[in-house]
Amino acid sequence: MSFVKGLQCRECGQEYPKEPLHVCETCFGPLEIIYDYEGIKKSISREKIASRDKNLWRYRELLPIDGEPQVGLYSGFTPLVRAPRLGEALGVKELYIKDDSVNHPTFSYKDRVVAVAISKAIEFGFDTVSCASTGNLANSVAAHAAKAGLNCYVFIPDGLEQGKIIGSAIYGPKTVAVKGNYDDVNRLCSEIGDKYGWAFVNVNLRPYYSEGAKTHAFEVAEQLGWKLPNHIVVASAGGTILPKLAKAFKELIKVGLIEDTGCKIYSAQAAGCAPIITALQKGTDWITPVKPNTIASSIAIGNPADGYYVVQAVRESGGWGESVTDEEILEGIKLLARTEGIFTEPAGGTEVAVAKKLVQKGRIPRDESIVISITGNGYKTLEAIARSVEKPFTINATLENFDELYKQLIPRMKAKAVGR
Ligand SMILES: *Cc1c(COP(=O)(O)O)cnc(C)c1O
Numbered sequence: 060m061s062f063v064k065g066l067q068c069r070e071c072g073q074e075y076p077k078e079p080l081h082v083c084e085t086c087f088g089p090l091e092i093i094y095d096y097e098g099i100k101k102s103i104s105r106e107k108i109a110s111r112d113k114n115l116w117r118y119r120e121l122l123p124i125d126g127e128p129q130v131g132l133y134s135g136f137t138p139l140v141r142a143p144r145l146g147e148a149l150g151v152k153e154l155y156i157k158d159d160s161v162n163h164p165t166f167s168y169k170d171r172v173v174a175v176a177i178s179k180a181i182e183f184g185f186d187t188v189s190c191a192s193t194g195n196l197a198n199s200v201a202a203h204a205a206k207a208g209l210n211c212y213v214f215i216p217d218g219l220e221q222g223k224i225i226g227s228a229i230y231g232p233k234t235v236a237v238k239g240n241y242d243d244v245n246r247l248c249s250e251i252g253d254k255y256g257w258a259f260v261n262v263n264l265r266p267y268y269s270e271g272a273k274t275h276a277f278e279v280a281e282q283l284g285w286k287l288p289n290h291i292v293v294a295s296a297g298g299t300i301l302p303k304l305a306k307a308f309k310e311l312i313k314v315g316l317i318e319d320t321g322c323k324i325y326s327a328q329a330a331g332c333a334p335i336i337t338a339l340q341k342g343t344d345w346i347t348p349v350k351p352n353t354i355a356s357s358i359a360i361g362n363p364a365d366g367y368y369v370v371q372a373v374r375e376s377g378g379w380g381e382s383v384t385d386e387e388i389l390e391g392i393k394l395l396a397r398t399e400g401i402f403t404e405p406a407g408g409t410e411v412a413v414a415k416k417l418v419q420k421g422r423i424p425r426d427e428s429i430v431i432s433i434t435g436n437g438y439k440t441l442e443a444i445a446r447s448v449e450k451p452f453t454i455n456a457t458l459e460n461f462d463e464l465y466k467q468l469i470p471r472m473k474a475k476a477v478g479r
């Protein structure tokens with residue numbers, strides 16, 4: 060049973076049937092899924108959700124598929140980790156990490172959107188799936204396509220980290236590395252999608268795909284005991300996840316699962332690619348595209364398709380946004396690893412460093428509940444951090460050799476114990 064009523068243009072409100080459409084024919088606005096919320100309210104309950112498997116389909120009434128889910132049966136329901144040591148480092152009282160770095164099967168938030176998009180692609184009868192990606196999306200599309208037995212083409216900018224390239228190739232897709240940046244890839248993919256008629260998860264299936272991002276927020280609310288956090292910080296690239304967190308919280312209120320206690324949403328970007336933060340801080344609606352130059356390649360989108368909606372959602376929530384330098388991003392990665400034992404990629408380093416900056420600037424108060432969304436995994440981007448960590452101490456296999464080394468290490472360990 061599906062509660063999807065159809066698609067609707069976000070700009071002019073024109074309605075469309077449930078088809079693989081993504082732009083309005085009249086005004087070129089993006090299309091959005093609309094639901095029968097009254098029907099959902101009557102059907103859904105906290106108990107019903109709690110009785111279901113711990114994956115993202117436990118919120119299926121609020122997801123845009125008609126039949127049974129086809130993929131993603133182990134995706135989502137990632138840990139919401141209480142983070143007291145990082146909290147102490149940031150000087151805040153109640154801090155949590157929503158840890159999508161351990162999402163199944165490809166270790167980023169993208170497994171949420173892809174699970175929904177590929178389930179929908181199968182319902183529509185596509186036999187070939189594809190995407191324009193900065194890396195994580197390609198990994199996830201390739202893995203889900205393999206599981207579902209679909210043909211797969213993934214498009215990425217050339218020069219990505221090895222972990223992201225091999226992390227797609229292993230599943231057997233055709234990977235096309237396009238000379239240029241993500242924005243060049245994306246432009247090309249719109250043309251390829253039109254010509255070849257494939258299911259491009261983030262182009263022609265975008266309205267379905269983006270709905271999967273809501274599950275990140277549904278889980279945060281459920282894991283907090285059906286409550287909103289006061290603040291949530293998340294990275295913005297193309298601008299999919301952030302507005303969908305806002306939509307998800309509103310939906311939970313609308314269908315009676317939580318109370319509206321307000322949640323401020325904050326966007327995090329790298330200084331080397333911060334078109335959304337620039338617009339937010341200048342107070343304009345207009346996103347000026349930039350040419351990305353940052354180690355945070357998974358969020359290096361200079362011309363974000365949904366940037367406008369990020370700005371709107373942040374403002375409406377009462378939140379804000381900040382950007383941080385590559386150096387601060389590396390510090391953010393290390394800080395999270397050394398306080399909470401979680402290894403994230405530069406996008407996650409951005410999320411931590413921006414949270415820190417927002418607290419320091421007084422944008423986020425120190426005594427309210429804060430969630431930092433960690434959207435990707437550090438094991439895929441070893442190059443980014445390799446030079447910033449200590450090398451192993453190489454010794455011969457003798458006790459003497461170790462004794463000697465240990466003597467040198469003791470003063471350092473003491474200093475660390477005091478410094479922490
Ligand atoms: C894609 C991605 C994001 C956010 O991208 P949006 O396009 O704004 O949804 C954040 N972190 C990581 C690691 C990503 O791969």
Ligand SMILES: [Zn+2]
Nearest residue numbers: 068071083086
């Ligand atoms: Zn329209």
